[in-house]
Amino acid sequence: MxxxxxxxxxxxxxxxxxxxxxxxxxxxxxxxxxxxxxxxxxxxxxxxxxxxxxxxxxxxxxxxxxxxxxxxxxxxxxxxxxxxxxxxxxxxxxxxxxxxxxxxxxxxxxxxxxxxxxxxxxxxxxxxxxxxxxxxxxxxxxxxxxxxxxxxxxxxxxxxxxxxxxxxxxxxxxxxxxxxxxxxxxxxxxxxxxxxxxxxxxxxxxxxxxxxxxxxxxxxxxxxxxxxxKIRIPKDACIVCAQCSMSCKAGCIRLKTQEVDFSRCVACFDCITVCEPQGIGYVRPGPVKYYPLPTMGASPAHSGAAPSTALSAEGKSRRALLRGAATVLVGWAALPDPQAAEARPHNRTPTTHANARHWPVAPPGARDIARFNDLCTACHLCVSACPYGVLQPALLDYGLSGLLQPHLDYRTGYCSYECNRCGQICPTGAIRPLDLAAKQTTQLGVARFVRDNCIVYTDHTPCGACDEYCPTKAVHLVPFQDGLAIPTVQESLCIGCGACENACPARPWRAIYVDGHPVHQLAQRPMAKPIEPQTSTGDFPF
Amino acid sequence: MQRRTFLKTLGAGVWTGAHLALLGRGQRADAGEVTAGAVPDLVAVKNGEPEALFDRGIEALGGMGRFVKKGQRVVVKPNIGWNVPPERAANTNPRLVRRIVEHCLQAGAREVYVFDHTCDDWRDCYRTSGIEQAVKEAGGKIAPGNSEGYFQQIALPHGQRLRAAKEHELILGADVVINVPVLKSHGGAKLSVAMKNLMGVVWDRGEWHANDLPQCIADFTTYRKPDLNVVDAYNVLQRHGPRGVSENDVVRQRSQLLTTDLVTADAAAAKLFGVEPDTVDYIRIAHAMGVGRKDLENLVIRRIVL
Incomplete structure (x- = not known):
């Protein structure tokens, strides 16, 4: 059969x-x-x-x-x-x-x-x-x-x-x-x-x-x-034609002994398909009958000997390859982040103050960075799933151990106030699911305003892009000079979503950026009393 | 979408468009088919649902047939900037958008497109705002504005700070543009109404923010003014705009403004909102540049209380 x-x-x-x-x-x-x-x-x-x-x-x-x-x-x-x-x-x-x-x-x-x-x-x-x-x-x-x-x-x-x-x-x-x-x-x-x-x-x-x-x-x-x-070769039926061994992509069929190293077998069943005498099979182990090997059993010696000689030659080239790969890897990891300081400023006065980020921003549901780093295998499913493109693979933002793990990159997007998708799909549990209400009060970090980079300060023109995008109004405008308004941050309301940083047009350094929390905190839910309805005169104000 | 057609007509379009704008293309209908005295400069309607407000308002302005002719391609540009539901009033009321699309099609429009270059993710905004569904149900087409490929470079020879922009090809190829902003508070620009709503037809808004926002808002209106502006002041986001934080920021005014002049629209909306038009920089600038008129006291205003 x-x-x-x-x-x-x-x-x-x-x-x-x-x-x-x-x-x-x-x-x-x-x-x-x-x-x-x-x-x-x-x-x-x-x-x-x-x-x-x-x-x-x-x-x-x-x-x-x-x-x-x-x-x-x-x-x-x-x-x-x-x-x-x-x-x-x-x-x-x-x-x-x-x-x-x-x-x-x-x-x-x-x-x-x-x-x-x-x-x-x-x-x-x-x-x-x-x-x-x-x-x-x-x-x-x-x-x-x-x-x-x-x-x-x-x-x-x-x-x-x-x-x-x-x-x-x-x-x-x-x-x-x-x-x-x-x-x-x-x-x-x-x-x-x-x-x-x-x-x-x-x-x-x-x-x-x-x-x-x-x-x-x-x-x-x-x-x-x-x-x-297990895959087993019945020695009584085997003609040692080597077809199974040559078709075995796991390289685990040893003809010399007519044995299968089942610890390496990936259960592809290709060997069963090619077996001429239809002997090799997937069977429960029972009492095995041992028959003397057919005389031709010694003939396919090449299958045993060839790999060992080949290995020594290939071993060297492989070591060289590994060395090369390691070199590239190290070089790549040491590359400066190409987006750290961004080019092409629209603002008249290019900004000068670097953003002093102490911690990267981990996804909502990560709870704390150490925990997150311990569980994430960087499969990037959350990166694919993130509708705002804010989740991006980290380089050395988390340190070497967190290589390629996702962090929130506010240059490519921001964390939508109405989205909690990453936690829902994370297959390792590194990002735990948060319901929307919990996500909206999870403080991933806090926005830091750098006045000396702000266009209102440097160019003396109105802007307010950060205030515009802020979903909680943690970032809001306060009077500055000459009728201008300048941003300020109420930290207790900030959830670190980065909408402000993403919107800020100042370059090469932004005037507002989110510094991550090593351990996520609880933000206040924004509360504001309803506006008193105006007393309607029944007519128009013009 | 016929992008190719656009590209073909683009060269001519950019040239003539830029000049027509200054010649008052938006007002061409005034001079022509409707006798001057009969048509007000501004129609203000209040105390009604969005549909009823628009029905009465557009009637007072001469009917949709004045703006949309048979076989024309119409673009309706609401504010769909944010991923929030209609009751938060950060986006144009979907019921108003639906009504306008219906009127356009009744007037014989070949196609009615609706789009916005949203701030939040466009799919979220289109869905949550209720506008995508409203447009589809009314027989219009909702188009995306999220990809730079849709935007074509235009020159703004009369802009002071903004000399060029990338504008959505739908606007460039439209016979009629109907601007349907929602009246709301705004941090950087103080107020967001008709002129500010046009920020949603360009690609790079950061450039405006970095380059004297009010001046850029005014500069852009020198390119092509919408043929009709309908200001949604049914629900008004009175503070924390343009996104708002909760429904507590919203005041129900049940009002609507209709005018061919977007500066007039903004001036009247400012009054409705409770601020003097002159305190809003871009209104003052646009008036001074001759784009439109903010002097409501010298205009013919039709006031309708339902």
């Missing part, structure tokens, strides 16, 4: 998860939170596990489901639910199409257990000591999010808007254009480099990322070792 249906199911489920995850990251802004978003997010292992530490709720138990699935069937998570896994499968398939026919696709790969579990231990150790850096840089869901959200989304938005313009050119009313607020370019470097590396790795080494670098893969591998159902 050839279990061909297994692969078919795998492919269908994987494509559904990949498609939904992609749509979620590229088009969240337009479609909003939908029930199927829950379906996609619920079983994502690391986000779910982190969220569970915050909620202890059944809605955060997806990671348990994954553990149970893995204990029963092996790493089916890696071949279906994980969007980064399926993305690699697509790269593998494309590389396969481009490869010369008859060229060997894959070979058995050494398990590299020390490295693999070392990375897992490092990620867990760093996490326990309060840094999600390793987790967020290696977590598959978050990496997929950054690829789809940071890199694919702008392309999608451009295509969508181009399509709309095309329709308009034909005289048909097109859809309303989508918006994309550019993050600092340096923040796109990590996902871009990661993507390039991933394409290279998957094209040449299949799922090596999942079996070497991915902490989720390593952890699930520990469980799948003891899975109930």
């Amino acid at each position: 050839k279990q061909l249906w297994l692969k078919k199911i795998r492919v269908v489920v994987a494509l559904v998860f990949l498609a939904l995850s992609t749509v979620l990251f590229v088009d969240f802004d337009r479609i909003g939170a939908t029930p199927w978003a829950t379906l996609v997010l619920y079983p994502q292992f690391l986000p779910s596990l982190l969220q569970f530490t915050q909620t202890l709720a059944w809605t955060s138990t997806g990671f348990l489901l994954v553990l149970v699935l893995t204990a029963l069937f092996g790493r089916v998570y890696c071949s279906t639910i994980c969007p980064l896994g399926t993305l690699q499968d697509i790269f593998i398939r494309i590389a396969d199409k481009l490869r010369k026919p008859r060229k060997v696709k894959f070979r058995y790969q050494k398990p590299h257990e020390a490295l693999r579990y070392g990375i897992l231990a490092l990620a867990i150790g760093l996490f326990l000591s309060g840094s999600t850096l390793a987790l967020s840089l290696l977590d598959p869901f978050s990496n997929f999010g950054r690829i789809a959200g940071d890199l694919l989304r702008p392309l999608y938005v451009a295509a969508y808007n181009g399509f709309g313009q095309g329709l308009e050119a034909l005289g048909v009313a097109g859809p309303f254009p989508l918006q994309w607020k550019a993050p600092p370019l340096a923040a796109l470097a990590f996902p871009a480099l990661f993507l390039i590396g991933l394409i290279g790795l998957s094209a040449t080494r299949g799922r090596l990322f999942c079996n070497l670098l991915c902490p989720v893969g390593a952890l699930l591998g520990l469980v799948s070792r003891f899975a109930l159902f």
